[in-house]
Amino acid sequence: CDRCLKRLSLLSGPLCPRCGQPQPSDMLCPSCASRHSDITAIRSVFRFDGVIRRAIIELKYHNLRAISPTLSASLAERLRDEAFVPDLIVPVPLHPIRLRRRGYNQAALLARELGRLQGIGVSECALTRIRAGDSQVRTRNAAARRQNVAGAFACRDTIVSGKRILVVDDVCTTGATLEACASALRNAGATEVWGFTLAREV
Numbered sequence: 001c002d003r004c005l006k007r008l009s010l011l012s013g014p015l016c017p018r019c020g021q022p023q024p025s026d027m028l029c030p031s032c033a034s035r036h037s038d039i040t041a042i043r044s045v046f047r048f049d050g051v052i053r054r055a056i057i058e059l060k061y062h063n064l065r066a067i068s069p070t071l072s073a074s075l076a077e078r079l080r081d082e083a084f085v086p087d088l089i090v091p092v093p094l095h096p097i098r099l100r101r102r103g104y105n106q107a108a109l110l111a112r113e114l115g116r117l118q119g120i121g122v123s124e125c126a127l128t129r130i131r132a133g134d135s136q137v138r139t140r141n142a143a144a145r146r147q148n149v150a151g152a153f154a155c156r157d158t159i160v161s162g163k164r165i166l167v168v169d170d171v172c173t174t175g176a177t178l179e180a181c182a183s184a185l186r187n188a189g190a191t192e193v194w195g196f197t198l199a200r201e202v
Contacts, residue, residue: 007051008074009046009052010046011046011047011199011202013026014026016032018037018040019032019037019175020042031142037182038182038183038185038193039178040182041084041194041195042172042175042196044199044200045078045198046198046200047200048199048202055071056106056171059071059106059109059170063103063104065104065106065109071113071198072109072114075113075198076118079118079166082194084164086120086164086165087120087121088123088163088165089118090123090124090127090160090165090167090181091122092127092178093107094107095129095131106170111124111168123157125157127153127154128156129153130151130153130154131152132152145173145174145176146176149176149177151180153184155187157188158189160188160189162189163190163191166193166194166196167181167193167196170199171198171200172197172199175195
């Protein structure tokens with residue numbers, strides 16, 4: 001509702017140009033400056049707190065799929081502010097076991113709506129999760145999260161070759177999942193990969 005929308009905390013700059021983490025300047029943060037990454041940039045719309053946190057939890061765990069168009073409208077509005085224009089939108093996939101348990105992929109719901117609003121194609125089969133790993137929620141630090149998702153994704157679809165890809169998810173914590181997706185997509189020939197999420201933990 002309008003009341004809740006007014007209480008959302010936008011994530012504003014300065015941001016690290018790669019991982020999108022708020023910081024004092026627009027320079028690469030120390031973590032990004034010290035290591036290679038296949039992802040070009042990660043951007044998020046909101047801080048993961050308050051109303052947006054509750055909304056994402058309802059979408060993700062309590063089957064409130066009807067909220068996805070409203071949330072995707074915020075994604076579309078933010079994407080229009082970026083210089084990046086993707087050729088294809090790809091949601092972060094769930095492992096098949098988790099997808100069967102939940103019944104749907106919340107990232108795919110957001111990606112479909114975003115693609116419809118922006119007139120951009122969406123591929124839900126470009127990426128597959130080939131290794132389940134532990135839940136990222138229970139993985140404590142950035143290094144452990146990167147290790148947890150290393151090699152967890154594969155791209156066997158030639159549709160991404162030569163294209164600029166926007167990878168969509170609900171929440172970014174350290175960016176490890178998005179970076180792992182980017183690695184798989186770049187290995188399959190994607191020329192540029194951005195990560196795009198509704199919210200970010202800061």
